[in-house]
Amino acid sequence: NAGVTQTPKFQVLKTGQSMTLQCAQDMNHNSMYWYRQDPGMGLRLIYYSASEGTTDKGEVPNGYNVSRLNKREFSLRLESAAPSQTSVYFCASTRDSIQAFFGQGTRLTVV
Amino acid sequence: DAKTTQPPSMDCAEGRAANLPCNHSTISGNEYVYWYRQIHSQGPQYIIHGLKNNETNEMASLIITEDRKSSTLILPHATLRDTAVYYCIANNAGNMLTFGGGTRLMVKP
Numbered sequence: 001n002a003g004v005t006q007t008p009k010f011q012v013l014k015t016g017q018s019m020t021l022q023c024a025q026d027m028n029h030n031s032m033y034w035y036r037q038d039p040g041m042g043l044r045l046i047y048y049s050a051s052e053g054t055t056d057k058g059e060v061p062n063g064y065n066v067s068r069l070n071k072r073e074f075s076l077r078l079e080s081a082a083p084s085q086t087s088v089y090f091c092a093s094t095r096d097s098i099q100a101f102f103g104q105g106t107r108l109t110v111v
Numbered sequence: 112d113a114k115t116t117q118p119p120s121m122d123c124a125e126g127r128a129a130n131l132p133c134n135h136s137t138i139s140g141n142e143y144v145y146w147y148r149q150i151h152s153q154g155p156q157y158i159i160h161g162l163k164n165n166e167t168n169e170m171a172s173l174i175i176t177e178d179r180k181s182s183t184l185i186l187p188h189a190t191l192r193d194t195a196v197y198y199c200i201a202n203n204a205g206n207m208l209t210f211g212g213g214t215r216l217m218v219k220p
Contacts, residue, residue, distance in 0.1 A: 004154075033207065042198070043155065043210040058207065090154050092208075098143065100208055102154025 002026055006091050006103035013081040013110045021076040021106050023091030029101075031094045032074035033058075034066060036087040037105075043090065049074055081110045113138040113201035120215040123193075129186040131214050133199030136180040142203050144175060146184045148195040149213070155198065158184065189218045 007022045025032065030051050035043040035058075045058030049068040063085060065077045074093075078085060086109050094100040116134040123129040135144065146158040159166055159173045161182070166173045172185040186193055198213040 031207075035210075042196075042212045045207060045209055048207040056207070059209065088152065092154070094208075098145065098160055099157045100147075100155075102156070104154055105152065 004091055004093055004101050004103040006089075006106050008106060009104065010107045011109070013078075013108065015082060015110060017081050018077070018079050019081065021078075021089055021091075021108075022073070023075065023103060024073045025091075025093040025101070026072065027093060027095070027101065028071065029093035029095045030071070031096075032068065033092040033094075033100070034064075034074065034076045035090045035092065036060065036085075037090060038087050046076065046089075081108075083110045086110045113142055115199045115201050115211055117197075117199050117211065117214045119212065120217070122217050122219055123186075123189045125191060125218055125220050126188055129184075129189040129193065129216055129218070131184040131186075131197050131199075131216065132181065133184070134181045135199070135201040138179050138201045139203075140179075142201045144173065144179075144182050145200040145202065145208070146171070146173065147198045147200070147210070148193075149198070150192075150195040155210070158197075189216075191218050191220065194218045 004025045032049045034046040047066040049055045052071045089106045091103045092100045113135045145160040147155040149155045161173045175182045196213040
């Protein structure tokens, strides 16, 4: 049982480049989340998907887009990366918003 | 979500109970109290949750005051591996989870 899998684990981008962070869960959960965590800070919610085909903005959605194409997968896209988006990105899923399961994170550096 | 307030840091001696407080004075009747922790730079890990009654599982105990305005997470015998940031969240089930600053617990030998 893999739980929540994020790819890639590490990425370095140049300013202006685009990339997609992938997240997949195998627990048949309805809700999925994307968070970012800057050094020494707490987690901030970027986007949230309550179910397949639905997405909602969180606290810090600017500069990001998301896709929930099916129940398993929730991707986060940076269209034009900026140094301010250097962070650790966590994906999470939950059946009922009570017990959330997190991936191991994607460490992104934008230079 | 109800706002939660936690001390930024706490120390605990190894083998002793760690008692982590959380204030949530504006919590509404149907909002749960959840606790998560984040060890080093790993993804957060669910610990426990409760609505009104005290709860216990294999990881911890959760004590919620009768007026529900505050709660305490208890790690009965803290180990060095319990060193982490602990997050208290007050939220309706089904709503998106938002995290505050948490309490950085340092367990010392």
